Amino acid sequence: MDATTFMRSLFALRRYFPQAAALGAQQAGFDALERLGIDAERRMLCATGGINTHRGAVFTLGLLCASAGAVLAQGGPCTPAALRAALRRGWGAALQARCARPRSSAGQRVTQQHGLRGASEEAALGLPVLFDVAVPALRRALAHGLAVRAARLEALFHVIAVLDDTNLAHRGGLPGLRYAQGAAANFLAAGGAAQGDASAQAEAIHREFVARRLSPGGAADVLAAACWVQRVCTD
Incomplete structure (x- = not known):
């Protein structure tokens, strides 16, 4: 992981965040957001030769962009409270269900082993x-x-x-x-x-x-x- 892999990753992800915002504006379900994120992560790994530079950003910033899209589509001001409410209202239940899936990544296994709060649970609670x-x-x-x-x-x-x-x-x-x-x-x-x-x-x-x-x-x-x-x- 170095500056070169970060730049390659950024270019690979340049369309992802506006697309996430558009899905949020359409009140798309979590499955659509997840597919978009998985595709973005695949492009990132292809661009970096398998190095995880922005997996966390794909997840967290993707959800925030979707939440912002939902808030703006409804004509509301984009405040932190409005973002948090849109996240929990739109995808909180699906994110909570995601916590129960089999643990595949290193981070997910660590949360189970040590009883920590992972990214999905953090997001389900409204970050x-x-x-x-x-x-x-x-x-x-x-x-x-x-x-x-x-x-x-x-x-x-x-x-x-x-x-x-x-x-x-x-x-x-x-x-x-x-x-x-x-x-x-x-x-x-x-x-x-x-x-x-x-x-x-x-x-x-x-x-x-x-x-x-x-x-x-x-x-x-x-x-x-x-x-x-x-x-x-x-x-």
């Missing part, structure tokens, strides 16, 4: 970590005068501290997940991204993660979604 943690943290940091990059760093650590990140659990087991959550909580308790040496502190945590083969990919997906919400929502 609570996104809307209750990430978006408020990002907005709060920006309102307090942090630069965009620092505000995103603050939001990322808020997410790492609470998310059942299956990528962390897959790499380091439950101890790895808890270690990462604790490191993020300590960073925030010390002042977070408002610290004078916040970048150096974050870099030190990064080096510890690398040494332990820990990658908070799930938290990164939530941060990307929070940036999207911040950009497209009117309130």
